[in-house]
Amino acid sequence: xxxxxxxxxxxxxxxxxxxxxxxxxxxxxxxxxxxxxxxxxxxxxxxxxxxxxxxxxxxxxxxxxxxxxxxxxxxxxxxxxxxxxxxxxxxxxxxxxxxxxxxxxxxxxxxxxxxxxxxxxxxxxxxxxxxxxxxxxxxxxxxxxxxxxxxxxxxxxxxxxxxxxxxxxxxxxxxxxxxxxxxxxxxxxxxxxxxxxxxxxxxxxxxxxxxxxxxxxxxxxxxxxxxxxxxxxxxxxxxxxxxxxxxxxxxxxxxxxxxxxxxxxxxxxxxxxxxxxxxxxxxxxxxxxxxxxxxxxxxxxxxxxxxxxxxxxxxxxxxxxxxxxxxxxxxxxxxxxxxxxxxxxxxxxxxxxxxxxxxxxxxxxxxxxxxxxxxxxxxxxxxxxxxxxxxxxxxxxxxx
Amino acid sequence: xxxxxxxxxxxxxxxxxxxxxxxxxxxxxxxxxxxxxxxxxxxxxxxxxxxxxxxxxxxxxxxxxxxxxxxxxxxxxxxxxxxxxxxxxxxxxxxxxxxxxxxxxxxxxxxxxxxxxxxxxxxxxxxxxxxxxxxxxxxxxxxxxxxxxxxxxxxxxxxxxxxxxxxxxxxxxxxxxxxxxxxxxxxxxxxxxxxxxxxxxxxxxxxxxxxxxxxxxxxxxxxxxxxxxxxxxxxxxxxxxxxxxxxxxxxxxxxxxxxxxxxxxxxxxxxxxxxxxxxxxxxxxxxxxxxxxxxxxxxxxxxxxxxxxxxxxxxxx
Ligand SMILES: Cc1cc2nc3c(=O)[nH]c(=O)nc-3n(C[C@H](O)[C@H](O)[C@H](O)COP(=O)(O)OP(=O)(O)OC[C@H]3O[C@@H](n4cnc5c(N)ncnc54)[C@H](O)[C@@H]3O)c2cc1C
Numbered sequence: 001x002x003x004x005x006x007x008x009x010x011x012x013x014x015x016x017x018x019x020x021x022x023x024x025x026x027x028x029x030x031x032x033x034x035x036x037x038x039x040x041x042x043x044x045x046x047x048x049x050x051x052x053x054x055x056x057x058x059x060x061x062x063x064x065x066x067x068x069x070x071x072x073x074x075x076x077x078x079x080x081x082x083x084x085x086x087x088x089x090x091x092x093x094x095x096x097x098x099x100x101x102x103x104x105x106x107x108x109x110x111x112x113x114x115x116x117x118x119x120x121x122x123x124x125x126x127x128x129x130x131x132x133x134x135x136x137x138x139x140x141x142x143x144x145x146x147x148x149x150x151x152x153x154x155x156x157x158x159x160x161x162x163x164x165x166x167x168x169x170x171x172x173x174x175x176x177x178x179x180x181x182x183x184x185x186x187x188x189x190x191x192x193x194x195x196x197x198x199x200x201x202x203x204x205x206x207x208x209x210x211x212x213x214x215x216x217x218x219x220x221x222x223x224x225x226x227x228x229x230x231x232x233x234x235x236x237x238x239x240x241x242x243x244x245x246x247x248x249x250x251x252x253x254x255x256x257x258x259x260x261x262x263x264x265x266x267x268x269x270x271x272x273x274x275x276x277x278x279x280x281x282x283x284x285x286x287x288x289x290x291x292x293x294x295x296x297x298x299x300x301x302x303x304x305x306x307x308x309x310x311x312x313x314x315x316x317x318x319x320x321x322x323x324x325x326x327x328x329x330x331x332x333x334x335x336x337x338x339x340x341x342x343x344x345x346x347x348x349x350x351x352x353x354x355x356x357x358x359x360x361x362x363x364x365x366x367x368x369x370x371x372x373x374x375x376x377x378x379x380x381x382x383x384x385x386x387x388x389x390x391x392x393x394x395x396x397x398x399x400x
Numbered sequence: 401x402x403x404x405x406x407x408x409x410x411x412x413x414x415x416x417x418x419x420x421x422x423x424x425x426x427x428x429x430x431x432x433x434x435x436x437x438x439x440x441x442x443x444x445x446x447x448x449x450x451x452x453x454x455x456x457x458x459x460x461x462x463x464x465x466x467x468x469x470x471x472x473x474x475x476x477x478x479x480x481x482x483x484x485x486x487x488x489x490x491x492x493x494x495x496x497x498x499x500x501x502x503x504x505x506x507x508x509x510x511x512x513x514x515x516x517x518x519x520x521x522x523x524x525x526x527x528x529x530x531x532x533x534x535x536x537x538x539x540x541x542x543x544x545x546x547x548x549x550x551x552x553x554x555x556x557x558x559x560x561x562x563x564x565x566x567x568x569x570x571x572x573x574x575x576x577x578x579x580x581x582x583x584x585x586x587x588x589x590x591x592x593x594x595x596x597x598x599x600x601x602x603x604x605x606x607x608x609x610x611x612x613x614x615x616x617x618x619x620x621x622x623x624x625x626x627x628x629x630x631x632x633x634x635x636x637x638x639x640x641x642x643x644x645x646x647x648x649x650x651x652x653x654x655x656x657x658x659x660x661x662x663x664x665x666x667x668x669x670x671x672x673x674x675x676x677x678x679x680x681x682x683x684x685x686x687x688x689x690x691x692x693x694x695x696x697x698x699x700x701x702x703x704x705x706x707x708x709x710x711x712x713x714x715x716x717x
């Protein structure tokens with residue numbers, strides 16, 4: 001870490017100033033109940049606002065527009081959370097997964113083509129999962145057949161979050177059907193405007209349809225869009241998937257601990273129909289105190305993860321511990337919010353878009369929180385990783 | 401005391417399950433959501449055919465048990481109709497159904513039905529209730545709508561107990577279904593070259609859910625019996641049942657969703673529907689902490705008598 005303590009204090013003051021003058025006043029109300037178009041426009045405008053301040057991609061290398069020391073990034077995310085800034089929802093895959101992949105395994109050409117474009121607002125989606133390949137991602141069956149200077153892709157992707165708005169897709173497809181499961185997979189950059197792509201939204205329990213099915217029918221991908229060597233896609237994906245876990249989790253933990261927890265306390269402090277405030281009730285106060293302890297623990301864990309990442313001392317199960325802890329804590333916290341908010345929460349049917357997972361529309365937040373224990377490796381898969389890689393326990397017997 | 405359901409009641413429940421299945425099964429709630437105006441037409445004839453309106457839940461034990469079994473079967477298919485509320489209708493007011501309400505914004509999952517309602521608070525205050533036009537489509541509201549109340553009397557203590565107990569049977573049916581769905585899913589869905597059900601981590605979650613569900617079933621039978629026996633603590637037992645039902649529902653739905661993976665959040669999966677339409681029963685009239693709070697206040701100095709308590713023994717001996 002290069003930033004000095006005084007430097008950090010000055011940086012914090014700078015971010016605070018910036019937050020006060022740049023976070024759109026009343027954005028929560030304005031983003032409640034809006035349509036997709038307005039949401040997308042707002043997200044893109046906010047991204048550009050952050051970019052002008054140098055806050056959009058602080059984790060990227062300096063030559064591509066980042067280069068912020070890790071200690072300052074931590075401060076940045078703390079302050080954005082404390083000031084309840086909108087979240088970058090739409091750009092998430094682009095600035096994290098796509099960028100990490102390009103930086104780690106992309107060609108210069110690919111980086112030059114895409115990193116500046118991402119800064120200009122290019123939206124990315126992750127096309128990994130398939131009907132038969134969820135937790136067992138390596139079972140994927142979408143094929144990419146080499147034909148002259150291109151690959152011809154056929155198959156179906158599922159649960160692609162935000163695919164409806166995406167310009168580009170991170171695609172895993174099988175290039176060698178005869179090789180063992182993990183060996184025959186390649187990693188591609190897919191232009192979503194290519195003919196043969198059909199994106200269909202999937203309707204969800206929360207009423208939104210933010211994830212999509214993507215059908216790929218003889219879709220031609222130029223060979224230049226292969227990332228890393230052919231048939232090495234599994235390795236590329238493994239290396240880049242976890243790479244960003246640290247800072248993105250830190251951001252979420254800060255959000256949960258700042259504006260999220262504040263909203264929970266406000267909720268508990270609001271007089272109920274009978275005039276009494278829930279917080280006056282000792283069980284409620286106890287629960288709040290317990291949650292506060294847990295959130296503090298989570299924030300410390302995330303910070304530790306980020307710093308160990310920087311120092312190159314991350315344990316093989318550390319990221320899994322953080323994801324498991326965050327997702328289950330989020331469920332407990334939104335569940336408690338729903339309980340305290342009582343009936344009124346169930347008449348609140350719209351939540352502010354662009355907000356975090358704890359938006360204050362508690363009933364919807366709670367239902368939404370259930371999603372968190374599934375993607376990016378389910379809780380069971382995280383537990384398996386912690387058991388096997390962290391604790392060194394044996395693998396589950398094959399064919400038991 | 402015998403808290404087993406009679407064989408007749410169990411058989412009646414099985415017939416009801418089949419009848420709802422034949423009438424559309426999972427399709428019932430899906431159609432009702434698409435065409436809320438027609439929801440009564442779909443379901444009411446099936447209920448009439450089953451003789452539901454001849455059941456007197458306040459009559460003898462057999463009829464009450466049959467009513468409970470019917471609610472459970474309706475829950476299994478998330479039947480989009482207030483079956484429990486109708487079966488709990490007051491004996492003396494000539495209305496079509498009973499809704500337990502609490503708080504300043506009384507509501508029930510009774511939108512868009514041409515029926516006359518009675519509302520009762522947990523402490524027995526009764527009112528005539530008119531369902532207001534729903535503020536949101538069923539997709540968002542799950543047929544919950546506000547009620548306009550006209551106060552009536554304070555003679556509804558027994559109404560409140562029955563009005564709390566029967567919807568818990570509906571919820572029990574929903575949990576039966578959620579577990580069946582999760583079980584079927586993990587037996588069929590393969591990852592890593594084998595059915596999910598072969599992973600012990602999956603099995604244990606399902607067993608935890610099943611333990612919750614069967615505990616709830618015992619409580620549900622006990623509260624039914626307690627109300628039938630007119631025990632002074634019938635209302636406490638009803639609240640205790642509600643508390644157990646809400647806690648069990650949380651575990652069961654959490655596990656069922658987790659084991660389904662992403663598909664459980666999508667409309668093509670029946671779990672998504674059951675889970676969504678379980679919300680009104682779980683939130684109305686009181687959610688988990690409010691139920692716990694009310695029960696704790698009511699119990700105050702005395703504790704629950706329970707199945708093995710002195711009073712219960714005296715009553716049955
Ligand atoms: C909100 C959301 C957003 C998503 N976004 C994307 C996206 O943008 N792009 C994309 O490619 N995918 C996305 N996904 C898909 C996600 O990656 C998969 O849902 C996830 O990998 C789990 O796969 P599955 O849903 O098929 O569940 P399954 O793998 O079928 O798992 C079902 C259940 O079985 C358990 N299980 C599986 N294997 C084992 C085992 N070995 N031991 C014990 N338990 C096990 C699981 O933990 C789970 O509880 C998203 C999913 C969600 C919910």
